[in-house]
Amino acid sequence: MLSININLIVAFALALVGVLIYRSHLISTLLCLEGIILSLFILITLLITHFHIFSISILPLILLVFSACEAGVGLALLVKISTTHGNDYIQNLNLLQC
């Protein structure tokens, strides 16, 4: 385990905490989700170059493809929420309270 891994795991943990704790806007949650994806991408790439397992070199690219699709869906939902509510404040998402 390299010492750079601690750096990346802390980056992942920070971005995860950023997804879980939010202030007002939905788009900051989506941004932190992208931060998680970035840290995971770098982790896989480091794995490949460190252990020289070039057979799975395509893996970071597949991760990127699926994460881009997910980000697209997230943004589409953000646009729809902005259409109905006018802004992307998370406190407005209270139509389905018990």
Next chain:
Amino acid sequence: MSPYVTTILTLSLFIGTCLTIFSEHWFTAWMGLEINTLAIIPTTPKNPRATEAATKYFLTQSTASMVMMFAIIYNAWSTNQWTLMQLSDNWASIAMTLALAIKLGLAPFHFWVPEVTQGIPLLTGMILLTWQKLAPTAILFQIAPHLNMKILIMLAILSTLVGGWGGLNQTHLRKILAYSSIAHMGWMIIIVQINPTLTILSLTIYIMATLTMFLTLNLSNVTKIKSLGGLWNKSATTTIIILLTLLSLGGLPPLTGFMPKWLILQELINNNNIMTATLMALSALLNLFFYMRLIYASSLTMFPSTNNSKMQWYDNPTQITMLIPTTTVISSLLLPLTPLFITLS
């Protein structure tokens, strides 16, 4: 929605789950779960409640996917392999368990299940609560030897208690079925390390009963307890089906729903988990209470309605009720086949 879009989305849902179940590499399992998440989001309609439900579903499921990916990569760093059945690293298995708990809607990660189930139509909610549970349960079944029993017990007991107490104050039927889903997932999780076959058995019987409930409710489009009160007038047989299915979900003896609970309690007691077994059995009573409330509203009493006659004289059924008799029989009459299911394990 255009039939091409519906075909693509249905195919993607099917392919996603099949990809996860049949995969040996962790990455293809993760891909299948992602495809499932992405495929169900466009099936929600355009009203504000459905958009909000889709957003909450998307946020929780993608967070869970990312935590799962982290567990996979951490496991690859420390053990250098990607086989689905070997999740040897301790921290990776803990992270994977929590990620799958978020995906399945186990307490304390259950907060999205009632709200998302409430916001979407009945049939989409049915797919959410039945089909989307197959892939994460398949992964749990395969990594069962490496899981941490303490975390499993905590998730399971919390889920059954939350599922029981949370459903007591609800009047919307979709929220009631969501809390029922949380409680049943708790029953499935507790036994996954001791006897994983019982997890699959419990999941199958739960899916059959939930399918029956959703399809029956979809016939007359009832979504609240008040609407259940008028069901005796429109179609009295529907009330009988609801009675049988709800009693089966509650786990009462002559019906099939008793079988998984019985076998799970027996396996727990054989492993000296008597306190756990007692807690789970007692929390199933909470579930039974609000099922009884639904049965009371639909079959046991006749609510006042605008129609003064006991039955409709002109019965013109226009709905397709294809699957309901099959799933009703499966979810109520299969208890004598218990020896068959025991020998399968």
